[in-house]
Amino acid sequence: MHPQTTGRWTPAALSADLTAGTAMPVNLAAGTIALWRSASGRLSASDDRCPHRGMRLSHGFVRGEKLSCIYHGWSYGQDGQCLRIPAHPDLTPPKTIRVETYPVVEQDGVIWVADGNEPDAPPRLEGFTPLRSLNVHAGIAAIERAAGAKADADGILKSAGETLRLLLSDHGNDETLMHVLVSREATPAERIAASREAEALRRKAEAAGIEGGKS
Ligand code: FES
Structure with missing residues (x-):
């Protein structure tokens, strides 16, 4: 699916948003993947095409511990191998029937997916905890302008007041998934304020994108 190998970790989702026994689509810059968590809690990321x-x-x-396609029920393991074809219950599916999988790491409450060659490790987010994710109808450059700061080499943007850490995932077409993190020490009131600050940043970035042409 992915023609380019970026060798980069992408913050795909917050751990809290993918409970055991569920699957979700995740947009990466290079395409969509299926991210799922087995009944026992193990994570897997694969191409999103049966x-x-x-x-x-x-x-x-x-x-x-399997992901079953909704159409004809072919089931896949965490390594992407097809394990069962319901129409042929006695058949062991050949090794050639499989989906491509991608490295996944879960740490600090964030699920990271490596798009392309697996880099060393995702960045740590010590002292911070995930708060929520927001879809922003603007590119990363517009968010950086709205925040008055640039994301660092790990893709982490610190808000001007240092109250927020933002993980930005480029979805292409001037769409960004923004994961918002706050200090682990934040009080409930501070968490609410941080959430509002993130929403205000989203509105500012989207408005700037509309006024100045998206980027
Ligand atoms: S399309 Fe997935 S099992 Fe048929």
């Missing part, structure tokens, strides 16, 4: 007839696997069902 090799049978192309149905999106992120629309499927997690059953135990």
Whole structure:
């Protein structure tokens, strides 16, 4: 699916947003993947296209430690191998029937997916905890301008008042998924204020994008 190998970790989702036994689509700059968590809690990321007839696997069902396609029920393991074809229950699916998988790491409450060659490790977010994710209808450059700061080499943007850490995931077409983190020490009131600050930043970035042409 991914023609480019960026060798970069992408903050795909917050841990709290993917409970055991569920799957979700995740947009990366290079395309969409299926991210799922098995019944026992293990994570997997694969191409979002069933090799049978192309149905999106992120629309499927997690059953135990497998992901089943919603269309004809072909089931895949965490290594992407097809393990069961319901129409041929006695058949062991050939090794050639599989989906490409991607490295996944979960740490500090964030699920990271490596798009391309696996880099060393995702950045740590010591002292901070995830608060929420926001879809922003603007590119990363517009968010940086709105925040008055640039994301660092790890893709982490610190708000001007240092109250927020923002993980920015480029979805292409001037769409960004923004994961918002706050200090672990933040009080409930400070968490609410941080959430509002992030929403205000989103509005500012989107307005600037509309006025000045998106970027
Ligand atoms: S399209 Fe997935 S099982 Fe048929």
